[in-house]
Amino acid sequence: MKPITVDGSKGTLELDAEGVLQLVWKPGTILGADDVHAAMAKVNEIADGAEYPMLIDITNTQAVTRQARSVFSIRCAASRIALLGSNPVNRVIANFAMARRTLPVPTRFFTSRDEAIIWLLRTPLP
Numbered sequence: 001m002k003p004i005t006v007d008g009s010k011g012t013l014e015l016d017a018e019g020v021l022q023l024v025w026k027p028g029t030i031l032g033a034d035d036v037h038a039a040m041a042k043v044n045e046i047a048d049g050a051e052y053p054m055l056i057d058i059t060n061t062q063a064v065t066r067q068a069r070s071v072f073s074i075r076c077a078a079s080r081i082a083l084l085g086s087n088p089v090n091r092v093i094a095n096f097a098m099a100r101r102t103l104p105v106p107t108r109f110f111t112s113r114d115e116a117i118i119w120l121l122r123t124p125l126p
Contacts (some may be wrong), residue, residue, distance in 0.1 A: 001046075007038035013046065019054045020120055021078065027060035033067035040076040047077030053120035054078035055113070059086045075104035082116035083109045 001022075003012040011025040023039055025031065043054065081103075110116035 004042065006035070006042050006044075008035050010035050011039060013039065013042050013047055015052065018121060019052055020117060021046065021052050021054040022057070023054065024057040024113060025061045029063060031064045031068045032046070033071050035067065036068045036071040038073070038076065043078060049077075051077050051079040053080050053082070055082045055084055055116055055120060057084045059084060061085075072103065076106055080105050081107040082120050083107065084111075084113055084116050085109060086111055104105045 001015050003014040003022075005011075006013055006023070009026075010029045010031070011023055013021065013023050015021055021043055023043070029035075108116075108119060110119070
């Protein structure tokens with residue numbers, strides 16, 4: 001499918017040929033709770049009742065608000081989530097997103113898109 005713009009125009013979302021949802025945030029984005037809710041709504045809309053592994057590219061994300069981080073504990077149509085970043089700021093953002101909260105699905109941080117996709121597509125253990 002062709003990438004669609006997430007409400008608020010801060011990112012794009014697509015379901016690729018391998019069956020991976022890919023959410024890419026625009027450069028310099030500061031994510032608020034409304035942005036995360038809008039992205040989750042689009043994910044659920046595209047998934048249409050199914051679940052898919054999801055890659056979230058935070059490479060160019062500037063910051064994530066505390067309110068946005070609290071939304072990460074809400075389940076959406078993602079079966080597992082790979083956070084993709086490229087620098088220490090991205091790692092800090094990912095660590096804050098994953099720390100001290102119960103995440104609804106397995107979630108990991110990667111600096112390699114290929115490694116993230118391999119992890120997302122591997123068969124989960126029963």
